[in-house]
Amino acid sequence: MATPHLALPYIVQAQAQKEVTHNEALNRLDVLVQPSVRDIDRTAPPTEPAEGDRHLVAVGATGAWSGHDDQIAAWFAGWAFFVPAAGWQVYNAADGKPYRFDGTSWRPDTADVGPGAWQIPPINMDWIGLGGGWQNPRYRIDQTGLVTIEGAIQNPTASEDGVIFTLLPGYRPAADLIFPGYSAGGLSRWNIRASGDVEVAASNRLFTSLSGLRFYAAS
Template identity: 50%
Template sequence: MSETTPLLALPLIAAAQAQKHVTHNEALMLLDAATQPAVIDRGRTTPPGAPMAGDRHLVAAGASGEWAGHDGEIALYDAGWRYLLPRAGWRVYVAAERITLVHTGVDWSDLIAGTPSGGMAALRASEIEVDLAGAWVASGLVIPNRAICLCVASRTLVTVTGASAYEVGIAGESDKFGAGLGAAAGSSNIGVIGPQAFYADTPLRVSAVGSAFTGGRVRLVLTTLAFAI
């Protein structure tokens, strides 16, 4: 008889085993971690300095120290580190990024559809905060090459000064995702467009209306469909 369950590798109590509660409690801890799995983040290669009981992390590639040899596994802290080895079809929510990943049997992916050979489609959202100065500001947020852009939303975080309003767009189309946007803190816009493919990395920019920016801060959220073959 196997010493562990075939799917979650939960330890089984052996016949006439002493201290059965130890094995039973260990199985419960692993089951607790594997049920509705959610992790704090997925970018760490070494454990955090002061973990709390129940903390879970998705171990990044190239892990070292206590996490060495556990790349791609879910690390659970309980007075020490335990690990869950994922299988194809497992899903995990990454709280730091507010995304759900699925395990393909090879690695974790944000795909929403895929093929056996690795083709995939993914719906992605990313955000950035931009300090405003001058006639326009390159945001640092880029529509990727070979992606379909769906929307660029914006919110004024700190009241815009200098300019009477602002636009969100790209080079040559400064108002593609919104024109005459509010300078007051709290103003927002959802810049939905008809799905458009982009064939080069295309930075987003924020442009001043009326006069140059002398201050202010906005947040941009870019939503795209991405693909792989």
Template identity: 55%
Template sequence: MSETTPLLALPLLAAAQAQKHVTHNEALVRLDAAVQLAVLDRTRTAPPASPLPGDRHLVAPGASGAFAGHEGEIALYDSGWRFLAPRAGWRAYVAGEARSVLFDGTAWREALALTPSGASATLRTVEEELTLTGAFVASTLLIPSRAICLAVASRTVTAVTGATAYEVGISGETAKFGGLLSIAAGASNIGVIGPQAFYADTPLRITALGGSFTGGRVRLVLSYLAFTL
């Protein structure tokens, strides 16, 4: 009989085993880490300086120190670092990105659907907060080439000055995701469009109406479908 379970490698109690609580507690710790899996981040290549008991991370490629040799595994801190090797089909919530990822047997992916060879379709939502100045402000958020854009939402975080309203769109279609939007703090809009494919990286922009921007902040949220071969 194996000394561990086949999937989570939980240690099994042996007949007439001394100090059974040690084996039992080890199994509970591993279950506590793996069930309802949520990690703090997936970009660390080395352990943080001051981890707290229960902290979990997905170890990034190029790991060093205590993380060396554990790329792609779940690092759990519990008076020391221990590691869980994921299996195909595991999902994890990455708190630092507010998104879920799927382990396909080789790597963690953001995917709605995967093929055995690694092709994927992924729904992504990203955001940026912009300080407004001048006639328009271009965002570093890009609708990626060969993505399908679904919507761009906006929220006036800090009241806009210098303009009487603003538009959210792209170059040549400045109101594509909303026109005559309110400059008052808290005003919001969800600019849903018919799903549209883009064939070049396309930045978003906020354009002033009724004057140029002299202040204010607006948050943009871009939602799109991305594909990999």
């Protein structure tokens, strides 16, 4: 028997080893009350977790986390997993933002961070922001789930196609999308993957624009 909301185990009459049940309940409370996780996009467990570390298990989890997508993983001399209920909220220490579980997936809690809060992603490969007053790559989501990406990039080394950055969970489309883009050489192509990867193809190292990329995030 357990409590209906946090599944805290009850101690029953004449139960042996009551301390085991009691300690399990304390661990659940320690994980689930005012929860803060280290990150939300990890699919494999860290190699050297600290006691009490918590993570949101990303979709496609492997290793000891396999089969625990979207659950809260906590380390207590071993991994323990906690299945979220609709409405649960966690704070992500990696980006300083709250996330809420909608019953299916974790999404940015736009009610708390404010509609349209911009996310500034780290850029991969040799790409950098265009500079000169142009907006560096960024993206946001509004309360309807519409994601907007904007900015301009350049590559001082050479034209290089591939993944420019990866959208956080909650900002990703339900399926792969293709958008036309503009670069100094004419047209380019943007691939927005369901995995969150934002890929450029047929780019130009002098100037490639991300403006005009808009889509609805998977619900």
